[in-house]
Amino acid sequence: MNRSTISVLALGLAAILFLSVNIFASNSLRSARLDLTENGLYTLSAGSKRILGEIPEPIRLRFYFSEKLAIQLPNIKSYGLRVRELLEEYVNLSGGKVHLEVIDPEPFTEAEDDAVRLGVQAVPLGTGDSIYFGLVATNTIDDRQVVPFFSREKEAFLEYDLTRMLFNLSDPKKPVVGLISGLQMNPDASPMMRFSGGPQPWAIIGAIRDTFALRTLNANQGIIPPGIDILLITHPLGLDEHALYAIDQFVLAGGRALVFVDPYSEVTARAQRGKGQQGAALASSTLDKLLNTWGVSVPTDHVIGDFDASQQVNAGQGGQTRVVRYLVWLQLAAGNLNPDDVVTADLGPLIMANAGTVKTLPDTGIKVTPLISTGTQAMAMETNLIRFGPAPDRLLKLFKPDGERHTIAARLSGNAKSAFPDGPPKDQNGKVAEKRKAAHMKDSSGPISVIVVADSDLLHDQFWLRKRNLMGQEMIVPIAANADFVVNALDNLSGSSDLIGLRSRGKSTRPFVVVETMRRAAEQKFLAEERKLKESLEESKKRIAELESRAQASGGGLLTPQQQHEIQSVRSQVSQTRKQLRDVQHNLNREIDGLESRLKFANVGLMPLAVALIAAVLALFGLRRRRRGADANAARS
Structure with missing residues (x-):
């Protein structure tokens, strides 16, 4: 059996193995999760898991999310995916007690009417459409809890809010x-x-x-x-x-x-x-x-x-x-x-x-x-x-x-x-009952x-x-x-002790801490110069106002040639100062843009280049090995 036949068979077996593993994983490992995020964003806390395990009756979750309209709003689209995946985690860990429906309430449909009736908030987009991004949870006796609209500002408390909602529905009496x-x-x-x-x-x-x-x-x-x-x-x-x-x-x-x-x-x-x-x-x-x-x-x-x-x-x-x-x-x-x-x-x-x-x-x-x-x-x-x-x-x-x-x-x-x-x-008798x-x-x-x-x-x-x-x-x-x-x-x-124990979690959006630090350093670099120029500009304006008021006070409002020359000189200074101020602000923006360009290159261009370089080195190494093998075969023959 020659090498080309072995290669074809190996590729075929690899493809079969790949498909088999995927089919097995999709059926047998459906509930398996591996959360590699820094703050465990997709992993429920032990307190939430205990509350889920104690839910006595089924709870229905209706997640209203305008997925098609959200394509225009990447921030909402990504957060919508985050909320949906977390809700699916609640369902997976509830032992069949929590049921999730994902509904896209398109305009002029019964789904939209239901969303409005149940308390989900419609947020106008300015294009005539409204986006929905809320949750309605109900239990078997029609108690209802609603999140009218998921705000990204409250993402750190997303797990707390959802767990609190489920806890209230599983124990609906007033505390x-x-x-x-x-x-x-x-x-x-x-x-x-x-x-x-x-x-x-x-x-x-x-x-x-x-x-x-x-x-x-x-x-x-x-x-x-x-x-x-x-x-x-x-x-x-x-x-x-x-x-x-x-x-x-x-x-x-x-x-x-x-x-x-x-x-x-x-x-x-x-x-x-x-x-x-x-x-x-x-x-x-x-x-x-x-x-x-x-x-x-x-x-x-x-x-x-x-x-x-x-x-x-x-x-x-x-x-x-x-x-x-x-x-x-x-x-x-x-x-x-x-x-x-x-x-x-x-x-x-x-x-x-x-x-x-x-x-x-x-x-x-x-x-x-x-x-x-x-x-x-x-x-x-x-x-x-x-x-x-x-x-x-x-x-x-x-x-x-x-x-x-x-x-x-x-x-x-x-x-x-x-x-x-x-x-x-x-x-009062100095005694304590047993x-x-x-x-x-x-x-x-x-x-x-x-x-x-x-x-x-x-x-x-x-x-x-x-x-x-x-x-x-x-x-x-x-x-x-x-x-x-x-x-x-x-x-x-x-709430339960498990609920009280929940604290804020991390956010899925990661702030560019290093970028912000470098940006502030760039701003500091130009801040002192900008302040001096603004002070000079204010002094020049005051000087012009002072000269003009003197002319008014001297009668008739006519300026002497000397006053006219001085005002013209100060106005030239004002014009020059404004130009310098624009230059400072332009340089600041250019510095920040340059910083962003360098970071984009490092993240978008440098890594592919590094991978390509490693691939080239490996290819070169393999080519040399093959040549040495060919030379050895030629020498033996």
Whole structure:
């Protein structure tokens, strides 16, 4: 058998083997996955897998995606593929409980009508068409969860949002929030009281009730009733040992808590003014006996001032009103919020007053994750400075930023110990029931889940909304995202421990970090020169205006030959400076374009050239080997 016959047979066998492997893989390895992305973008976390394994009944997913129209939008097309592949991963791991339908809602079809009816958002393209990119999930009793439109800005939380949706549909009852409050939030105000001008519930109560069942608790009864999923503790005042013990045991047993303590509650202080020391004492709240065992403390002797985040207020003195910065009234924007936690990611600004700081204690084993922080232009200021009323000028005089970022709100997780190591507190007879002794927990049953906020004023209407009257109807207009923060926190805490454990994942779009660094370096190179030219340009313009105003002042507006010559000279300078400025900007653009061209060549051209070079070297090596073999055969013959 000659070489050519062997080569043909080898190629035939290779083709058969290739087809066989593909057929085998497509049938036998359909669910096999190999995720080589840096952040495991296509691999579900262990928490999501556990939630999928506990789904009790089938869930139907309808993924509405205008695939044909998305061809015009590469960014949406690639993200649509990412979402679809992740949804398919949910289906593969659900054990048949999750079913996926992919629907392209073309214009004027029943599919488009269904998408709109179910709450999927149509986004106009400007060509007369609308693109759909959303998800509708339903269970067997027609509960429905909807993602109106998948935003790439929220890609880091894609797995969390999808897993949360499935979790809600597998357990559709409203989570129960137990409220323990020292604030007059009036959650139990009756409709009759509202119509008769009685105390109204704070608007935050309505925002919570939209998503949760809310029950007011009397913690001093020493028990948290069964059925409470989350404790909402706001400005706790007068809690006795039995109340603290009940909260302690609730959290150790796996209950979740959202806690708002306050070194100086503006709302309470205002209500208690004129009531002396007893009234002033109600302005501060603490829960440090419990917080200390949870790894943090919130001191009541100081509040946080932040120059960059401070709000401007009207201050009056001597009959005059002026606008000044009030360092302890804060408007905290994106730079103050943790972008990697689902509670604070994508939140709008938050408004707080007289907030404190959440301090991490050493050696507790509790993980403290900041959610809300000040900037570096901040410092702790004595609470006594504001105890007798706002003092913006005095605070500004004493302000010396310490360069630190102070934590205002934090997530606490980890195994905790009881704040009552010796067991339950004794009753009024100095005894402890044997049943309570036996049920006492010294350590948590698993990692605790608590969020602590060192401010309670953010809950009051004054600090996050304005009320408007529209055609006889009262409208609530939010001016800050305070309510969103509270609902986000409760929503996150109400999930399973697997869901709470999910964090932001990476994004499929990879930023060109090196490119951006080089681009910034190129910009820096020309920035100083550009600044000098702009300053020179402004000075020349001022000089022209000055000469012209002098001519006007000297009468008649006529310029002397000397003035005309000087103005002409300055105008020439202006023209020359503008040309130099254009040259600088042109050089900057050319530098950046050159950088991009070099990188494109390195990525697009250099690698093929390297492969071609390696192939040429291998071919040359093979040719030489064949020649040596031919020469050897010739010599033998």
